[in-house]
Amino acid sequence: MSRLVVSFMLVFVLCSTAWSRQIAGVEVAESVEGQEGVELKLNGAGIRSKLFFKIYIAQLYLQNPSSDALAIIGDDGQKRMVMHFLYEEVGADKLIGAWNEGFEGNLDDARRSELAPQIKEFNSMFETVKKGDEVVLDYLPGKGTTVTIKGNGKGTIAGKPFADALFAIWLGEKPVTSGLKADLLGGS
Numbered sequence: 192m193s194r195l196v197v198s199f200m201l202v203f204v205l206c207s208t209a210w211s212r213q214i215a216g217v218e219v220a221e222s223v224e225g226q227e228g229v230e231l232k233l234n235g236a237g238i239r240s241k242l243f244f245k246i247y248i249a250q251l252y253l254q255n256p257s258s259d260a261l262a263i264i265g266d267d268g269q270k271r272m273v274m275h276f277l278y279e280e281v282g283a284d285k286l287i288g289a290w291n292e293g294f295e296g297n298l299d300d301a302r303r304s305e306l307a308p309q310i311k312e313f314n315s316m317f318e319t320v321k322k323g324d325e326v327v328l329d330y331l332p333g334k335g336t337t338v339t340i341k342g343n344g345k346g347t348i349a350g351k352p353f354a355d356a357l358f359a360i361w362l363g364e365k366p367v368t369s370g371l372k373a374d375l376l377g378g379s
Contacts, residue, residue, distance in 0.1 A: 212236075214236055214237070214238065214248050215238060215245060215248060215277055217248055217275050217277075219233065219236050219248065219250055220233065221233050222252070223252050223271065225252070225254065225269040225271060225329065225331075226269060226329065226331045227331075229254055229269050230254075231252035231253060231254055231269055231270075231271050232252065232253060232254075232256050233250060233251070233252055234251045234252065234253045234256045234257070234263070234375060234376070234377055235251055235374050235375040235376055235377045235378065236248060236249060236250040236251065236374060236375070237249055237370065237371045237373075237374025237375060238277070238371070238374075239274075239367055239368065239371050240368070244278055245277040245278065246276070246277060246278045246281065247274045247275055247276045247277055247278070247281075247326075248273075248274070248275040248277060249272060249273070249274055249361060249371060249374075249375060250271075250272070250273040250274075250275070251263075251270070251271075251272055251361070251375040252270070252271040252272075252273070253266070253268060253269070253270055253271075254266075254268030254269040254270070255268040256377075257376075258376045258377045259376075260362040260363070260372065260376060263358065263362055263376075264355050264358050264359055264362055264363070265355070267332045267351065268332065269329070269330060269331055269332065270329070270330040270354070270358060271327065271328065271329050271330070272327070272328045272357075272358070272361065273325055273326075273327050273328075274325065274326040274327075274328075275323075275324075275325050276320050276321065276322055276323065276324050276325070276326075277322060278322060279321065279322050280319060280320070280321045280322070281319065281320050281321075282319050283317045283318050283319050286317045286320070287314045287317055289367075290310070290313065290314060290317075290360070291310070291314070293359075293360030293361075293367060294306070294310055294356060294360065296360075296363070296364075296365035297356065297359040297360060297363035297364060297365055297366075298356055298359070302352075302356070305352070306352060306353055306356055309348050309349075309350065309352075309353040310353075310356075312346070312348055313336075313338065313348050313353070313357075316338045316340070316345035316346055317340070318340060320340065320341070324340070324341050325339075325340075325341065325342075326338070326339070326340050327339040327340075328357065330351075330354040330357075330358070332351070334347060334349070335347045335348050335349040335350055335351075335353065335354065336348045336353060336354045336357060361375055362375065362376070
């Protein structure tokens with residue numbers, strides 16, 4: 192092979208790895224376009240496992256990347272959590288149960304009570320997901336958190352307090368797993 196061909200192949204490989212990476216055979220983009228054309232950068236990604244099963248790949252995209260969980264939760268920039276499911280099927284009841292467990296672990300009784308209507312509205316949006324399906328949770332400042340499941344918009348939960356509570360499920364004091372939290376903070 193000529194040096195030119197080898198050089199071209201090397202540049203191609205280096206450039207392609209700068210744009211995406213693979214986790215469990217799934218391409219994870221290094222950046223995505225958020226609302227209103229804002230670029231969101233991959234802060235971190237990892238696999239949510241339960242027992243010995245890989246449930247989903249979590250991908251955290253931020254307008255303002257950071258390795259500080261509290262700074263991410265408190266930031267009013269755009270945020271996106273993508274959950275790409277790896278498990279064959281996760282029922283709506285299991286998803287809702289996991290959301291409620293996350294809210295309970297990261298909100299005191301008073302905050303959970305304040306957010307109860309938003310949590311109920313959020314939970315009502317969920318349906319059974321299967322391997323390859325994606326749940327996308329987008330926070331847009333001044334509007335709230337939009338839920339998209341399998342490419343279908345389900346609605347928007349108004350307010351930053353709900354978004355803070357939602358992102359605390361992965362980044363709060365009692366995250367779904369400490370390993371996934373570390374991955375989302377850029378430890379992967």
